[in-house]
Amino acid sequence: xxxxxxxxxxxxxxxxxxxxxxxxxxxxxxxxxxxxxxxxxxxxxxxxxxxxxxxxxxxxxxxxxxxxxxxxxxxxxxxxxxxxxxxxxxxxxxxxxxxxxxxxxxxxxxxxxxxxxxxxxxxxxxxxxxxxxxxxxxxxxxxxxxxxxxxxxxxxxxxxxxxxxxxxxxxxxxxxxxxxxxxxxxxxxxxxxxxxxxxxxxxxxxxxxxxxxxxxxxxxxxxxxxxxxxxxxxxxxxxxxxxxxxxxxxxxxxxxxxxxxxxxxxxxxxxxxxxxxxxxxxxxxxxxxxxxxxxxxxxxxxxxxxxxxxxxxxxxxxxxxxxxxxxxxxxxxxxxxxxxxxxxxxxxxxxxxxxxxxxxxxxxxxxxxxxxxxxxxxxxxx
Amino acid sequence: xxxxxxxxxxxxxxxxxxxxxxxxxxxxxxxxxxxxxxxxxxxxxxxxxxxxxxxxxxxxxxxxxxxxxxxxxxxxxxxxxxxxxxxxxxxxxxxxxxxxxxxxxxxxxxxxxxxxxxxxxxxxxxxxxxxxxxxxxxxxxxxxxxxxxxxxxxxxxxxxxxxxxxxxxxxxxxxxxxxxxxxxxxxxxxxxxxxxxxxxxxxxxxxxxxxxxxxxxxxxxxxxxxxxxxxxxxxxxxxxxxxxxxxxxxxxxxxxxxxxxxxxxxxxxxxxxxxxxxxxxxxxxxxxxxxxxxxxxxxxxxxxxxxxxxxxxxxxxxxxxxxxxxxxxxxxxxxxxxxxxxxxxxxxxxxxxxxxxxxxxxxxxxxxxxxxxxxxxxxxxxxxxxxxxxxxxxxxxxxxxxxxxxxxxxxxxxxxxxxxxxxxxxxxxxxxxxxxxxxxxxxxxxxxxxxxxxxxxxxxxxxxxxxxxxxxxxxxxxxxxxxxxxxxxxxxxxxxx
Numbered sequence: 001x002x003x004x005x006x007x008x009x010x011x012x013x014x015x016x017x018x019x020x021x022x023x024x025x026x027x028x029x030x031x032x033x034x035x036x037x038x039x040x041x042x043x044x045x046x047x048x049x050x051x052x053x054x055x056x057x058x059x060x061x062x063x064x065x066x067x068x069x070x071x072x073x074x075x076x077x078x079x080x081x082x083x084x085x086x087x088x089x090x091x092x093x094x095x096x097x098x099x100x101x102x103x104x105x106x107x108x109x110x111x112x113x114x115x116x117x118x119x120x121x122x123x124x125x126x127x128x129x130x131x132x133x134x135x136x137x138x139x140x141x142x143x144x145x146x147x148x149x150x151x152x153x154x155x156x157x158x159x160x161x162x163x164x165x166x167x168x169x170x171x172x173x174x175x176x177x178x179x180x181x182x183x184x185x186x187x188x189x190x191x192x193x194x195x196x197x198x199x200x201x202x203x204x205x206x207x208x209x210x211x212x213x214x215x216x217x218x219x220x221x222x223x224x225x226x227x228x229x230x231x232x233x234x235x236x237x238x239x240x241x242x243x244x245x246x247x248x249x250x251x252x253x254x255x256x257x258x259x260x261x262x263x264x265x266x267x268x269x270x271x272x273x274x275x276x277x278x279x280x281x282x283x284x285x286x287x288x289x290x291x292x293x294x295x296x297x298x299x300x301x302x303x304x305x306x307x308x309x310x311x312x313x314x315x316x317x318x319x320x321x322x323x324x325x326x327x328x329x330x331x332x333x334x335x336x337x338x339x340x341x342x343x344x345x346x347x348x349x350x351x352x353x354x355x356x357x358x359x360x361x362x363x364x365x366x367x368x369x370x371x372x373x374x375x376x377x378x379x380x381x382x
Numbered sequence: 383x384x385x386x387x388x389x390x391x392x393x394x395x396x397x398x399x400x401x402x403x404x405x406x407x408x409x410x411x412x413x414x415x416x417x418x419x420x421x422x423x424x425x426x427x428x429x430x431x432x433x434x435x436x437x438x439x440x441x442x443x444x445x446x447x448x449x450x451x452x453x454x455x456x457x458x459x460x461x462x463x464x465x466x467x468x469x470x471x472x473x474x475x476x477x478x479x480x481x482x483x484x485x486x487x488x489x490x491x492x493x494x495x496x497x498x499x500x501x502x503x504x505x506x507x508x509x510x511x512x513x514x515x516x517x518x519x520x521x522x523x524x525x526x527x528x529x530x531x532x533x534x535x536x537x538x539x540x541x542x543x544x545x546x547x548x549x550x551x552x553x554x555x556x557x558x559x560x561x562x563x564x565x566x567x568x569x570x571x572x573x574x575x576x577x578x579x580x581x582x583x584x585x586x587x588x589x590x591x592x593x594x595x596x597x598x599x600x601x602x603x604x605x606x607x608x609x610x611x612x613x614x615x616x617x618x619x620x621x622x623x624x625x626x627x628x629x630x631x632x633x634x635x636x637x638x639x640x641x642x643x644x645x646x647x648x649x650x651x652x653x654x655x656x657x658x659x660x661x662x663x664x665x666x667x668x669x670x671x672x673x674x675x676x677x678x679x680x681x682x683x684x685x686x687x688x689x690x691x692x693x694x695x696x697x698x699x700x701x702x703x704x705x706x707x708x709x710x711x712x713x714x715x716x717x718x719x720x721x722x723x724x725x726x727x728x729x730x731x732x733x734x735x736x737x738x739x740x741x742x743x744x745x746x747x748x749x750x751x752x753x754x755x756x757x758x759x760x761x762x763x764x765x766x767x768x769x770x771x772x773x774x775x776x777x778x779x780x781x782x783x784x785x786x787x788x789x790x791x792x793x794x795x796x797x798x799x800x801x802x803x804x805x806x807x808x809x810x811x812x813x814x815x816x817x818x819x820x821x822x823x824x825x826x827x828x829x830x831x832x833x834x835x836x837x838x839x840x841x842x843x844x845x846x847x848x849x850x851x852x853x854x855x856x857x858x859x860x861x862x863x864x865x866x867x868x869x870x871x872x873x874x875x876x877x878x879x
Contacts, residue, residue, distance in 0.1 A: 042564075174490060247556070272391070325393060
């Protein structure tokens with residue numbers, strides 16, 4: 001316990017707004033600074049981290065806020081990616097239209113998968129989604145011909161919209177393309193974040209959390225369980241699909257092994273590393289996971305004394321797994337949960353007082369998300 | 383409570399990652415491990431050796447071709463004799479005037495592609511260094527670096543120091559573009575020996591747009607040589623799978639005769655399908671009858687009991703197997719079980735040379751690899767009978783001096799890819815300027831015999847006319863008791879163009 005009591009900042013007070021604005025400005029500055037100075041490979045890495053972050057943000061809506069686990073989100077990313085590749089290459093669709101169509105398909109498949117989720121919980125739901133993730137590569141292998149599978153958006157008419165002022169031709173085309181995809185990924189990530197944030201902060205978000213914490217109580221309070229759960233699954237799936245579209249734009253080839261169960265596990269790990277049920281957690285986690293993985297791949301030692309296969313090369317994946325396990329013990333609510341705990345010792349943000357005309361029922365629903373820690377409210381996007 | 387649930391799920395996910403890193407075979411390999419790669423020799427033996435085929439048609443004048451009159455262009459093609467008469471230090475060359483040249487106009491930065499490379503030349507590659515496939519592939523990197531060190535120590539390239547930067551893509555094609563991008567930013571001049579068909583495909587467009595040579599891809603997909611015009615900057619190191627399939631069909635006909643029955647077991651991927659189509663076509667030509675076809679999913683790790691059972695039910699005279707990576711030994715083990723259950727059924731078994739490393743045919747397969755036919759084009763450095771071979775001796779000395787422990791035959795693959803690369807660079811240097819342009823032109827107008835190549839096997843590329851480096855294979859049979867391969871006949875060189 002801190003010796004001095006933490007300073008209290010009122011939510012939505014000028015100071016609180018200033019902190020939030022400074023945070024957003026800092027992030028925007030870093031993003032613009034990187035776009036103008038970084039090498040194509042760095043931009044490519046950030047783009048890849050963003051695709052992971054987008055999927056993790058989608059999964060967070062489903063698992064973090066609504067309590068439904070999915071190990072099948074790689075399927076949605078794959079569906080949107082192949083939809084884009086196929087429609088653009090075979091039917092010469094506009095790549096942006098293909099994105100929209102991919103998202104709709106993902107939403108529908110998500111709805112369908114949400115149906116068993118109405119009856120299944122916890123490990124049983126995990127198993128159903130696991131099966132979907134396993135089936136997807138086989139379906140892709142069986143029903144898509146080689147041309148379809150190999151089709152991506154790379155080398156197609158995917159070009160920046162003219163009003164953005166970006167071009168991808170000429171001497172620095174590699175850099176220009178990297179910058180374009182970088183911005184595309186960031187814009188989609190921001191949109192996904194804003195969607196999830198606004199959902200979370202609204203009446204629907206409170207319903208989601210209520211369902212997660214106690215379905216019976218939520219139903220008693222008038223939450224439509226079926227609608228809430230299936231639609232959440234659909235939206236979450238569509239967000240994961242957007243990440244698949246970026247992948248299709250980034251890669252020159254895809255096949256059935258591009259979106260396997262391993263991708264789903266990565267989404268989950270990113271979510272936990274950053275902190276489930278926090279708004280920025282999945283984004284922080286995705287960047288942390290991606291760059292940790294990248295670092296370990298370049299610097300992991302080759303340990304000869306390890307048994308079997310591990311001794312044959314650097315032990316990057318093994319170390320990564322062990323590190324994540326260790327981290328989960330130290331900070332069960334991820335990086336964001338850990339940082340929040342530390343920040344809370346210095347200052348706390350007091351929630352806006354309820355409007356006087358709020359009814360008792362609304363007050364009950366207003367009870368803040370116990371989320372990562374049970375002792376405090378959300379802290380905006382700081 | 384919620385805390386506990388998160389902890390549990392996170393643990394499970396992290397645990398899954400660890401398990402994946404240790405065991406499961408999400409993406410096994412379709413590149414050749416040890417056996418299939420042929421390569422170049424230490425420069426001492428890299429004399430021009432076109433003497434085997436003393437004449438060679440060089441590409442027609444590009445102007446003649448542009449008239450659209452192909453007949454004329456072929457008659458105008460200079461019949462040129464490239465005798466192996468050149469000095470020890472030179473490599474066989476075609477006359478520069480007629481040689482294939484690359485057009486840099488479509489490069490994103492033509493000047494960079496023609497800029498001279500001086501001092502240090504950086505060679506980049508993406509290979510699986512961690513994860514399951516690394517088990518089979520890690521020695522490739524050792525061999526590659528070993529030869530570059532040998533080349534630097536012996537000053538094989540005058541005034542040039544070779545540096546290599548091989549990064550890990552875990553045999554995951556989604557990671558290869560990132561790896562290659564960062565290597566380009568690090569100033570890599572050329573790429574060589576990237577492992578895996580999808581991995582190479584994933585970066586082919588970028589490297590061709592940037593006009594950076596993507597030499598000697600360690601995969602046998604026919605893609606690397608069948609469209610030189612569209613992808614002039616990309617070349618392969620392995621014998622194309624369709625040639626391999628045809629050689630097996632021909633050999634099989636000799637073993638089981640006309641009208642012999644064959645059962646096929648292939649992996650359900652692009653690699654397996656290419657292979658299966660090529661084999662079916664060749665089998666029909668050879669008068670063989672395909673009586674059963676079974677497939678396995680690329681990610682499958684369980685033994686193919688049902689598939690092998692279905693094959694056994696047809697009792698074919700022979701089996702052509704094209705599994706992936708760790709599926710090779712599980713297939714062989716299942717086959718032994720099936721043979722035990724069907725007394726008297728003794729099929730001739732052919733397995734793709736991507737399964738031909740000692741690890742896959744012997745160590746992991748127990749005794750079940752005995753008698754299996756496969757192929758190679760490289761001298762087996764493990765065979766004591768080859769110990770006196772100068773190429774093998776150079777390799778083994780360097781291997782021992784460096785204290786390496788990986789599979790020697792697989793190390794030889796990396797060694798030979800580096801040897802090919804250095805030979806190409808040497809020829810480019812001799813052309814006057816060492817640049818990315820001259821390097822790819824050297825690679826595509828080159829004939830030489832690598833130090834570890836089997837008799838008759840040579841690196842031969844000729845502009846758009848011959849886009850494949852190696853096209854000859856030696857059929858061999860695994861002898862478990864001797865822990866060696868026995869050669870069947872002599873190398874099949876009929877596919878050379």
